[in-house]
Amino acid sequence: MTPERRAHVEGLHQQVPVIDCHNDSLQAVLFGDVRYNPLRHRPAVPRRLWQEGNSGHWDFPRARQAGQTGQVTNLLVPWVKDGPHVESILKSYRQLQVDLAAAPEMALLATTAAEIEQAHAEGKVAVILGIEGAEGIAGDLDLLHVYHHLGVRSVGLTWMYRNEVAEGNWEDTGAGLSPFGRQAVQEMNQLKMLVDVAHSTEQTFWDTLETSSSPVICSHTSCRALVKDFHSHAPSRYFSDEQLKALAEKGGVIGIFFTANRELDDDDADVHDLARFIAHAADVAGAEHVGLGSDLDGGFPPHGLEDIRGLPNLTGALIDAGFSDEELLGILGGNWLRVFRKVWGG
Numbered sequence: 001m002t003p004e005r006r007a008h009v010e011g012l013h014q015q016v017p018v019i020d021c022h023n024d025s026l027q028a029v030l031f032g033d034v035r036y037n038p039l040r041h042r043p044a045v046p047r048r049l050w051q052e053g054n055s056g057h058w059d060f061p062r063a064r065q066a067g068q069t070g071q072v073t074n075l076l077v078p079w080v081k082d083g084p085h086v087e088s089i090l091k092s093y094r095q096l097q098v099d100l101a102a103a104p105e106m107a108l109l110a111t112t113a114a115e116i117e118q119a120h121a122e123g124k125v126a127v128i129l130g131i132e133g134a135e136g137i138a139g140d141l142d143l144l145h146v147y148h149h150l151g152v153r154s155v156g157l158t159w160m161y162r163n164e165v166a167e168g169n170w171e172d173t174g175a176g177l178s179p180f181g182r183q184a185v186q187e188m189n190q191l192k193m194l195v196d197v198a199h200s201t202e203q204t205f206w207d208t209l210e211t212s213s214s215p216v217i218c219s220h221t222s223c224r225a226l227v228k229d230f231h232s233h234a235p236s237r238y239f240s241d242e243q244l245k246a247l248a249e250k251g252g253v254i255g256i257f258f259t260a261n262r263e264l265d266d267d268d269a270d271v272h273d274l275a276r277f278i279a280h281a282a283d284v285a286g287a288e289h290v291g292l293g294s295d296l297d298g299g300f301p302p303h304g305l306e307d308i309r310g311l312p313n314l315t316g317a318l319i320d321a322g323f324s325d326e327e328l329l330g331i332l333g334g335n336w337l338r339v340f341r342k343v344w345g346g
């Protein structure tokens with residue numbers, strides 16, 4: 001990167017809190033980087049978010065080096081279908097408390113847009129809590145209230161499986177949102193929590209847009225029109241152009257995940273290939289409805305983005321793709337901040 005380009009990128013990262021709407025780092029540190037263990041002949045070693053790791057993709061020190069502020073991280077990814085999900089959420093929450101307490105100079109828990117802006121001004125990481133899969137509410141709306149009280153501000157309706165609320169990509173019978181799921185979406189609206197349709201089936205997606213009185217987000221997906229290999233995913237894991245448009249019309253934002261190499265079935269894919277996915281989403285939905293949804297510590301990022309420290313390379317690739325500074329400030333964080341403020345309130 002030339003010195004001029006580096007100054008341009010750093011300037012953009014200073015003007016707006018850079019926000020990524022999805023990673024699995026809290027789960028990855030709790031259980032060890034099973035999939036990203038650099039020493040495959042040795043067991044995965046749990047790490048801590050306040051320590052700069054040499055495995056995995058994201059922690060507080062590396063995020064700060066990347067010039068990143070806001071990070072939605074998940075208390076739950078229901079990799080095991082039968083749980084225990086509630087216990088996993090509480091244990092992850094406890095671990096985050098420990099890691100935040102160990103490094104108050106590096107990071108804070110953010111539950112408002114103002115706290116994200118405060119973190120940006122202080123050069124800290126703003127951790128925003130999400131749940132990926134409403135298995136975590138165990139069919140009980142009271143748990144939504146408890147999680148909101150703990151600071152959770154975004155709930156993904158499904159991971160891959162069917163749960164009490166809706167159907168995920170691996171278990172799609174066309175049923176969409178259940179009657180209880182409609183109640184859950186309305187309760188999230190009341191609580192001013194973000195409703196996240198990543199991993200939802202198409203019917204779940206359309207039912208949710210019809211049910212929610214607030215903008216709906218998709219924290220991490222990509223553009224089906226460009227995917228060459230779906231691997232183990234169903235096509236509905238990636239948004240059709242029609243879905244990209246509909247989510248934008250509902251006032252939402254679409255996070256594009258950093259896995260272009262998988263979608264293109266190309267191990268050599270790099271940040272410029274990823275920039276093409278972001279450009280397609282922006283062409284279809286409008287640049288003001290697109291954001292970052294990395295899936296770091298859960299996905300497989302492309303060359304140039306081996307961990308979060310490569311984020312400036314992606315910003316450079318987006319400049320190369322022809323985005324204006326105004327569009328980039330939105331994609332890098334302004335769009336998420338706008339929808340967070342709208343849904344969470346003042």
Ligand SMILES: [Zn+2]
Pocket residue numbers: 132198199220295298
């Ligand atoms: Zn996911």
